[in-house]
Amino acid sequence: MIDAVSFENDTLGYLDQRFLPLKEEYIKTKSHLEAIEAIKTLAVRGAPLIGIVAGYTVILGLNSYQGTKDEFPLYFEKLIQDVEASRPTAVNLFFATACMKAVYDTSFTSDSLEELFAKMLVAARKIHTDEIANCDAMARHGVELIRHDLAETLKTRKLNVLTHCNTGTLATGGSGTALGVIKQAWQEGLIEKVITAESRPLLQGLRLTAWELETENIPFLSISDSSSAFLMQKGMIDFGIVGADRIAANGDTANKIGTFAHAVSAAAHNIPYYIAAPVSTIDITIEDGSHIPIEERSADELRTIFGTQVATPSTPVLNYAFDVTPNQYIRGIVTDKKAVVGNYAEDLKKLIT
Incomplete structure (x- = not known):
C-alpha cells in the first residue's frame, strides 16, 4: 500500500x-x-x-x-x-x-x-x-449498496464508475473513502473501469487518483471535468461516487469544486450518485450546506499550472476550492457505520449520537 x-x-x-x-x-x-x-x-x-x-x-x-x-x-x-x-x-x-x-x-x-x-x-x-479501519468499513458498506442499487445492470455486465478529486490512500491513510469503495468493488469483480475527472485547478484526479489506480493495476480513464455529462449521455457511466470534506446535518455535502456539476448531470441521466465519508466528516452543528464555510484559494492556482503562467497576472479570478451538493442529488451516503439513503436529517443524527 x-x-x-x-x-x-x-x-x-x-x-x-x-x-x-x-x-x-x-x-x-x-x-x-x-x-x-x-x-x-x-x-x-x-x-x-x-x-x-x-x-x-x-x-x-x-x-x-x-x-x-x-x-x-x-x-x-x-x-x-x-x-x-x-x-x-x-x-x-x-x-x-x-x-x-x-x-x-x-x-x-x-x-x-x-x-x-x-x-x-x-x-x-x-x-x-x-x-484506516473506517476505510475498510466504508468499502464493505459501499459495495453492499452498489450491489443493491445496480443489481439489474450487474446481471449482464460490470460497471463503469465516475469519481472526482482524490479519495484514496493519499487522502485517508487507509484504502480510501470513495476510492476505497471502488477498490473493493473492483476486487469483487463489479467494476469494469474507473472514470476519473481531472479535478481542476490542482488536478488531483488526473495526478493522484490516476496514479493510485495505475499503481494498483485498476483500469481507468481520465477525463476533463466538463466531459462527465457527455459520457453519461453516451451510457459510459453507471454511477458516481465521491468523497466529502464536510456533510451538513441535512446531508448537503461540501466536496472538491466540480462535484456539484457531476451530481446535477447524474440526476439528469438517472444515474446513482453517492458520497463516501467517515462519520467524523458529518457536522451536525451545521443545519444545511449554505452554512458550510467554503475556502477561497489563491488566484495563482488558476492562473498557473505547475509554475507555468497560463493567464495574465491581472486576470480576475474567483477560485473556490469546494462546492456544495444539495442532498436531493445524493442517492446515498456511505459511512464507516452504515450506508444511509433517504432521510438524511434523521439518519445522520443517529450515526453520531
Missing part, C-alpha cells in the same frame, strides 16, 4: 502530493510550523488525512514546548488555533483538534506535562488507526 503518512521517533513523515505523479518525495519533519504549512499548501490533503496530520501536528507542537506547566494553557490554545486555521472546510481537522482538546480538558489538572503529552500521542495515533 502507498505510505501516505507516518509518525515515528517524534517525526512526521508524509508523501508530498504537490509533485505527484512526476516526483515521489517523502518529507520528514519535527516542526509543527512546517506541518501546518504542509496542510495549507496541499502537500497533504484529503479530509481524513488532514485530520490525521492535524493530530500529529499538535504532538509536534507539544514536543517543542519548553515552558512551565502554568504557562502551557496559553501555548496550547495558540497551537490549536494555528492548526485549525490551516484549512477551514475539512471538518476532520476540527475533529482531530477536538480530540486533543478533550484529552487536555480531562487530564491537564491531574497529570504532569509528560503524562499529558503521552496521552495526547495515544489520541493522535488512534485518529490514524481509526481512519
Whole structure:
C-alpha cells in the first residue's frame, strides 16, 4: 500500500502530493510550523488525512514546548488555533483538534506535562488507526449498496464508475473513502473501469487518483471535468461516487469544486450518485450546506499550472476550492457505520449520537 503518512521517533513523515505523479518525495519533519504549512499548501490533503496530520501536528507542537506547566494553557490554545486555521472546510481537522482538546480538558489538572503529552500521542495515533479501519468499513458498506442499487445492470455486465478529486490512500491513510469503495468493488469483480475527472485547478484526479489506480493495476480513464455529462449521455457511466470534506446535518455535502456539476448531470441521466465519508466528516452543528464555510484559494492556482503562467497576472479570478451538493442529488451516503439513503436529517443524527 502507498505510505501516505507516518509518525515515528517524534517525526512526521508524509508523501508530498504537490509533485505527484512526476516526483515521489517523502518529507520528514519535527516542526509543527512546517506541518501546518504542509496542510495549507496541499502537500497533504484529503479530509481524513488532514485530520490525521492535524493530530500529529499538535504532538509536534507539544514536543517543542519548553515552558512551565502554568504557562502551557496559553501555548496550547495558540497551537490549536494555528492548526485549525490551516484549512477551514475539512471538518476532520476540527475533529482531530477536538480530540486533543478533550484529552487536555480531562487530564491537564491531574497529570504532569509528560503524562499529558503521552496521552495526547495515544489520541493522535488512534485518529490514524481509526481512519484506516473506517476505510475498510466504508468499502464493505459501499459495495453492499452498489450491489443493491445496480443489481439489474450487474446481471449482464460490470460497471463503469465516475469519481472526482482524490479519495484514496493519499487522502485517508487507509484504502480510501470513495476510492476505497471502488477498490473493493473492483476486487469483487463489479467494476469494469474507473472514470476519473481531472479535478481542476490542482488536478488531483488526473495526478493522484490516476496514479493510485495505475499503481494498483485498476483500469481507468481520465477525463476533463466538463466531459462527465457527455459520457453519461453516451451510457459510459453507471454511477458516481465521491468523497466529502464536510456533510451538513441535512446531508448537503461540501466536496472538491466540480462535484456539484457531476451530481446535477447524474440526476439528469438517472444515474446513482453517492458520497463516501467517515462519520467524523458529518457536522451536525451545521443545519444545511449554505452554512458550510467554503475556502477561497489563491488566484495563482488558476492562473498557473505547475509554475507555468497560463493567464495574465491581472486576470480576475474567483477560485473556490469546494462546492456544495444539495442532498436531493445524493442517492446515498456511505459511512464507516452504515450506508444511509433517504432521510438524511434523521439518519445522520443517529450515526453520531
